[in-house]
Amino acid sequence: MPDHLSAEHLEGYRQRTLAPRELLAADDHLAACEVCRQQLRDATPLQAPRASILPLPSDDSAPAGHLSSAQLAAYVSDTADDVDREIVETHLELCHACAEEARDLRAFKASAASDRDSASTVQTRWTRRVKPLTVPLNRLVTAPAGRAVFALAVLSLMLIVVWDAARYRRLERRFEEMNRTVDALKRQNASLRGATDALKVENQSVSAVLSDRLADNDRLRARPTPPAPRPYASTSLQDSSGQATVSATGMVRIPPHGPLPPALSRAVGELVSGGTVSPVEALQPAFASLRADVTRSTLSFGRGGAKPVPVPLSPVLTAIRSTQPTLRWRPVPSAREYKVTLADLDGTILWESRVGTKTQAPPPPNALHPGRVYFWQVEALVEDASTLSPSVGFLLLDERTRRDVEQMERTYKASALALAGVYASYGLYEDLLIQIERLEELNPASPQVQAMLNNVRRQIGRQ
Secondary structure (H helix, E strand, O other): OOOOOOHHHHHHHHHOOOOHHHHHHHHHHHHHOHHHHHHHHHHOOOOOOOOOOOOOOOOOOOOOOOOOHHHHHHHHOOOOOHHHHHHHHHHHHHOHHHHHHHHHHHHHHHHHHHHHHHHHHHHHHHHHHHHHHHHHHHHHHHOHHHHHHHHHHHHHHHHHHHHHHHHHHHHHHHHHHHHHHHHHHHHHHHHHHHHHHHHHHHHHHHHHHHHHHHHHHHHHHHOOOOOOOOOOOOEEEEEOOEEEEEOOOOOEEEOOOEEOOHHHHHHHHHHHHHOOOOOOHHHHHHHHHHOOOOOOOOOOOOEOOOOOOOEEEEOOOEEEOOOOOOEEEEOOOOEEEEEEEEEEOOOOEEEEEEEEOOOEEOOOOOOOOOOEEEEEEEEEEEOOEEEEOOOEEEEEOOHHHHHHHHHHHHHOOOOHHHHHHHHHHOOOHHHHHHHHHHHHHHOOOOHHHHHHHHHHHHHOOOO
16 A cells, blocks of 8 residues: 555545455554544544434445445444444344454454564564674774775685685596596406407417317327338339339339429339328328227217118218318118218217208308318118218318419329329329329239229228
């Protein structure tokens, strides 16, 4: 409400036409404002004597049979005279609606009075407790020395805040550096773990290679000492390139090359005089493992009792050069299906396949690796039973040895006898058999050629 009541508010208060809340507020203002009370007295005419005890109802003051808002406001605010108070109290005892409205007005007045008391109480407490403390502070601030002390205190507080912010920033940077260090250590740890895993794999590979070398050494120690070479007998044979001669000293001459190199001459001499040739030293451990009379974990010796078993034909106890050879075997009568199994030297199965009634099958690409020994076996399914062939093996030459053989093939391609010495030296017995069969056609009555032929056939199981 503004500082003073307007003329409309004063007229409404005088006529008792304001709402109950506005009447109470105006009444409180008039109690405190002398100017508004004077304006109210100036605007109020002299009242005529009362015509009756009960007030006459009017259309703009209250509904018929009820008290007006002005009567209720004057009664609640204790501004009614004794006659009006008695009239209102008598009516309130008889009218429930007016009594309810009077109670609402009393509750509103009590709430307003409580708010004023609370504000007054807070102001009193502030004045009594806080204000005395501000007096010395005001004196301190207003005094020259006090102002200096206050400025120094403010500066100290600012320095503390700045120093604390700088310290927090240093701690934050240190925390970020620690996080970066931890991340770097994690990456280094992961790298070390990867290197450790790689070293473990390499160690396993080296251990496997070492185990293979130790096994080869054991097989070499267990191999019987070869007999002393027999003296050569001078002989001559008809070769595909002309008449070849073998002297008593082991020198072999083949046209048009003349004397062969010492190693090849020695191989040809042993082949002609004794019918067999030991493989070169690098291949001897592999051929020793091919001839080892042991039962393997995955490939067993042939079984079938009185029933016929499939017989492996090629490659058998020989060296080969192709990484995808064709495995061939002799068929079994009434066989409805064959199953071929291929394993490495340790007995690990590398390939297993059912081929129907075919009697040959090539291993899949990339199944074989140069320089390794492999074993294979055939199982024939006959009616409700099966028969198993013996386990046979072959050696796949390494790349360097294969290139050496191919180089000598190009050099001595016209001489069956020289090629026979080359194939015998490198364990290529199936290729050796072809060259000896060529020599047999050229020398049908030669006992040396027949001995060579029989030994090779027995070597690869063709006899």
